[in-house]
Amino acid sequence: xxxxxxxxxxxxxxxxxxxxxxxxxxxxxxxxxxxxxxxxxxxxxxxxxxxxxxxxxxxxxxxxxxxxxxxxxxxxxxxxxxxxxxxxxxxxxxxxxxxxxxxxxxxxxxxxxxxxxxxxxxxxxxxxxxxxxxxxxxxxxxxxxxxxxxxxxxxxxxxxxxxxxxxxxxxxxxxxxxxxxxxxxxxxxxxxxxxxxxxxxxxxxxxxxxxxxxxxxxxxxxxxxxxxxxxxxxxxxxxxxxxxxxxxxxxxxxxxxxxxxxxxxxxxxxxxxxxxxxxxxxxxxxxxxxxxxxxxxxxxxxxxxxxxxxxxxxxxxxxxxxxxxxxxxxxxxxxxxxxxxxxxxxxxxxxxxxxxxxxxxxxxx
Amino acid sequence: xxxxxxxxxxxxxxxxxxxxxxxxxxxxxxxxxxxxxxxxxxxxxxxxxxxxxxxxxxxxxxxxxxxxxxxxxxxxxxxxxxxxxxxxxxxxxxxxxxxxxxxxxxxxxxxxxxxxxxxxxxxxxxxxxxxxxxxxxxxxxxxxxxxxxxxxxxxxxxxxxxxx
Numbered sequence: 001x002x003x004x005x006x007x008x009x010x011x012x013x014x015x016x017x018x019x020x021x022x023x024x025x026x027x028x029x030x031x032x033x034x035x036x037x038x039x040x041x042x043x044x045x046x047x048x049x050x051x052x053x054x055x056x057x058x059x060x061x062x063x064x065x066x067x068x069x070x071x072x073x074x075x076x077x078x079x080x081x082x083x084x085x086x087x088x089x090x091x092x093x094x095x096x097x098x099x100x101x102x103x104x105x106x107x108x109x110x111x112x113x114x115x116x117x118x119x120x121x122x123x124x125x126x127x128x129x130x131x132x133x134x135x136x137x138x139x140x141x142x143x144x145x146x147x148x149x150x151x152x153x154x155x156x157x158x159x160x161x162x163x164x165x166x167x168x169x170x171x172x173x174x175x176x177x178x179x180x181x182x183x184x185x186x187x188x189x190x191x192x193x194x195x196x197x198x199x200x201x202x203x204x205x206x207x208x209x210x211x212x213x214x215x216x217x218x219x220x221x222x223x224x225x226x227x228x229x230x231x232x233x234x235x236x237x238x239x240x241x242x243x244x245x246x247x248x249x250x251x252x253x254x255x256x257x258x259x260x261x262x263x264x265x266x267x268x269x270x271x272x273x274x275x276x277x278x279x280x281x282x283x284x285x286x287x288x289x290x291x292x293x294x295x296x297x298x299x300x301x302x303x304x305x306x307x308x309x310x311x312x313x314x315x316x317x318x319x320x321x322x323x324x325x326x327x328x329x330x331x332x333x334x335x336x337x338x339x340x341x342x343x344x345x346x347x348x349x350x351x352x353x354x355x356x357x358x359x360x361x362x363x364x365x
Numbered sequence: 366x367x368x369x370x371x372x373x374x375x376x377x378x379x380x381x382x383x384x385x386x387x388x389x390x391x392x393x394x395x396x397x398x399x400x401x402x403x404x405x406x407x408x409x410x411x412x413x414x415x416x417x418x419x420x421x422x423x424x425x426x427x428x429x430x431x432x433x434x435x436x437x438x439x440x441x442x443x444x445x446x447x448x449x450x451x452x453x454x455x456x457x458x459x460x461x462x463x464x465x466x467x468x469x470x471x472x473x474x475x476x477x478x479x480x481x482x483x484x485x486x487x488x489x490x491x492x493x494x495x496x497x498x499x500x501x502x503x504x505x506x507x508x509x510x511x512x513x514x515x516x517x518x519x520x521x522x523x524x525x526x527x528x529x
Contacts, residue, residue: 045507048523061509064528110525112428112441113457118528153459155437161463340520 049334051087051302052094053107059098063119068126068136071099075135082223088264088300092135093226096191099123099139101146104198105226109150116147137186138179142195145175172202190224193217197230201239210234218256225268228253232269243283246273264299267292271308279316286316303329307337314348319355322348420475422506424448429524437461440492444524450474452482458492469493478503480513 046057062070077083078091085094096102100123101116103109111119123143127136148171152164160168176199179192186192197217200210214234217227235241235249250269257265270284278284293309310325326349333345413421427444442456453470469487473480484497501513504521511524 046510047505047512057509064509066528108523109430110428110523112430112443114443115428115525115527153437153439159437159461161459161461163463164459335520 048108049304049307049336051085051304052089052097052102052105055085055091055094056098056102056107059095060119061098063099063122063126066122066125068129071095071126072130072133072135075133084300086300086302087304088225088296088302090190090224090226092190093194093224095135096139096142096194099126100142100195101150103146103154104149105229111150113150116150119143120147134186134189135191137182138189138191138195141178141182141186142175142191144171144178145195145198148172148175168202172199175199176203188220190217190221190227193221194224194226194230197227197234201230201234204240207240210240218253222256223260225265228256228265228269229272232272236273238273247283262295263288263292264295265292267296267312271312274312274315276315286312286318290316290318290321297328301328303332303334304337307334310348311338311344314344314351317351319352322352323355326352415478416475419478419503419506420450423475423480423511425529426527427511427524428527429522431522433458434460443527446473454493456492467492475503476500 045061046054048054048057059071059074062074075092075095078095083091085091097105097107099119101107101109101119120143123136123140127133127140130136148168151167151171152160175195179187179196179199182192193213193216197210197213200213205213210231214227214231217224218231221227231249231253232246233239235246237243237246241249250266253269254263254265267289270278270289275281275283279286289312293305293312297305297309306325306328310322310329313321313325333342335342335345338345338348423446425446427446429442429444431440431442432438433440438458438460440456440458442454445453447453450472451470452473453468455466455468457464457466467487467489469484469492471482471484471486473482475481479500480503481500482498484493484495487493487495487497499516501515501522504512504514506512509526511526513522514520515522
């Protein structure tokens with residue numbers, strides 16, 4: 001039974017420690033409130049729902065600040081660890097996207113021509129400051145490609161002005177020459193391959209020549225997803241391919257990464273050129289895409305991935321899966337993932353509910 | 366004040382638990398809290414309102430690209446918000462036919478978390494005419510980004526700050 005006083009004493013000491021911890025926590029909370037009063041609402045630097053946009057904006061801010069040492073550190077760390085951002089894409093790809101631009105890959109552009117020129121000057125300064133940096137060399141060489149796409153605009157060919165088309169061609173030529181002129185080390189960099197594949201696409205290289213470049217890139221950097229995205233764009237029906245050719249390319253690309261990523265790349269590559277009827281028309285195998293998304297949200301449970309998974313599950317009319325994902329979305333959908341239209345999300349949710357998922361019923365209770 | 370109220374009740378609980386050690390803790394705790402409260406009250410007395418703070422944060426030069434009409438037409442504009450609450454916008458509108466430059470100027474303010482502006486002069490007046498007014502909800506203003514929710518579409522519009 002023991003000594004009651006000793007027991008009480010121990011208990012008392014324990015309470016004292018926990019009270020002190022509580023007291024400390026409350027002090028911390030109170031101090032945080034005070035700091036909010038004094039410095040205003042503390043906000044995250046960037047809050048785009050798209051992880052790639054968020055990450056690339058961080059690197060654009062570093063470039064604009066002239067924080068080249070930080071960019072160098074970030075690039076070196078990214079290379080050493082093959083680091084990924086929260087949605088599973090490469091940190092290095094986001095760094096290149098932020099510094100040399102990523103409008104060709106669907107990033108939102110907020111820069112006017114004046115700021116694009118500033119961006120070019122900063123890239124040149126970075127390269128001058130770090131003459132041996134592969135990242136700085138590649139980022140500067142890639143820049144005209146993105147700057148050219150900015151001048152062209154992302155619309156269909158018939159919507160491009162003569163002025164925009166001429167500027168794009170001129171800058172595309174410069175990017176090709178600059179990328180060609182880099183040293184051997186830079187030409188082995190994944191960012192170099194990504195940019196050169198874009199050049200190949202826009203110069204309309206024949207398939208054999210394009211494939212040779214893609215295969216080399218995919219062998220050297222299978223996990224740098226932008227290389228595969230560039231290939232899928234080239235083989236899409238809108239460019240030089242067709243649905244059967246795209247399917248065949250996707251199989252090839254998934255073969256390069258299956259060991260490390262399973263079916264993840266299958267999901268990602270069908271995500272880009274998706275159409276609302278792609279499952280019904282048999283262009284894409286939903287069970288495989290679902291398996292890829294399952295792995296993706298297990299490894300990278302960013303809401304962006306979850307919302308997009310739910311959107312595709314809805315298109316495939318996989319209502320039990322939609323219901324399951326609605327629980328994860330927790331009533332906080334990302335409009336950007338739902339074609340910037342939350343009515344699409346509501347419609348999917350309603351249809352899943354009507355399908356009578358027990359999981360959703362439990363969630364609603 | 367609600368937070369401090371919780372601390373007050375904590376003081377009473379502490380003193381009832383232990384007669385010796387906790388008194389020391391309470392005494393220290395009370396002093397820290399009193400100091401923090403004094404800092405908070407002082408800060409409240411001088412802290413600008415949220416609107417004032419937003420207006421202060423907005424002063425500077427911003428870059429914005431907006432889609433207009435069909436998805437392929439766009440306006441690129443540099444927006445300079447001045448401390449005297451006047452602004453100047455220099456822009457270019459691009460479409461399949463080419464590009465056309467424009468500029469407009471006016472007055473601005475932040476009111477109830479909304480950015481309001483009125484155009485007082487414009488050249489040429491076809492894109493933004495004198496008398497035009499808009500009021501959009503401000504979502505965030507950070508070191509680099511200014512995000513508003515457009516009243517007409519409910520969508521976010523993002524501008525990027527020019528490097529200082």
